[in-house]
Amino acid sequence: MVYNIKTDIKQELTKVVADNDTADAFGSGLAKVFSTPALVALMENTAYKSVENLLPKGFSTVGIEINVKHKKASLLGQKITCQSIITKVDGEKIFFNISAFDEKGEVGTASHIRYIINIEDFMNNLK
Numbered sequence: 023m024v025y026n027i028k029t030d031i032k033q034e035l036t037k038v039v040a041d042n043d044t045a046d047a048f049g050s051g052l053a054k055v056f057s058t059p060a061l062v063a064l065m066e067n068t069a070y071k072s073v074e075n076l077l078p079k080g081f082s083t084v085g086i087e088i089n090v091k092h093k094k095a096s097l098l099g100q101k102i103t104c105q106s107i108i109t110k111v112d113g114e115k116i117f118f119n120i121s122a123f124d125e126k127g128e129v130g131t132a133s134h135i136r137y138i139i140n141i142e143d144f145m146n147n148l149k
Contacts, residue, residue, distance in 0.1 A: 025138060026076050027116060031108045033072030037064060039100050056096035056129070062088060065120045065132050068104040073116060073136070083116065083136040084144070090132040096124040106134075114138040 037043075043060040045051030050059055066085045073083060096102060103123050110117035118134040 027111050029108050033068050034105045035068045036103045058092045061130050064104045068106045069118045086137045087135040092130045100124045
C-alpha cells in the first residue's frame with residue numbers, strides 16, 4: 023500500500039507538567055519532576071499525531087524503537103513543548119527526530135521509529 027507520508031512533516035504538542043507526570047507518580051523515582059516515562063509518552067504522542075490524519079481509515083502506527091536522552095528536570099506547572107519531524111520513510115517504517123523544551127531550555131531529544139499497521143489485522147494477529 024502507498025501512504026501519503028513524506029519527510030519533513032512536523033508536529034508540535036504542548037503540555038503542562040501535572041502530578042501524574044512526575045517520577046514519583048510513575049514509580050521511576052521519588053522526585054516531583056517531569057518523569058522520563060512521561061517524556062517518552064509525550065514524544066511518542068507527538069510523532070503519532072503527525073501522521074494519524076495521513077493514514078487510511080483502519081490504519082494507525084505503533085512505536086517500535088525510541089532512543090531518548092532526558093537532559094534536564096522540569097518542575098510541576100512548567101510547560102513542555104515537544105516537536106517532531108519525519109526524517110525518513112521506508113515502506114511502513116517512519117523515522118523521527120524529536121526535541122522537547124521547557125521555559126528554561128532543552129529537556130530531551132530522541133530518535134524514534136513508528137510502524138504503520140492495519141489495526142484489525144494487528145489485533146487479530148495477537149490473539
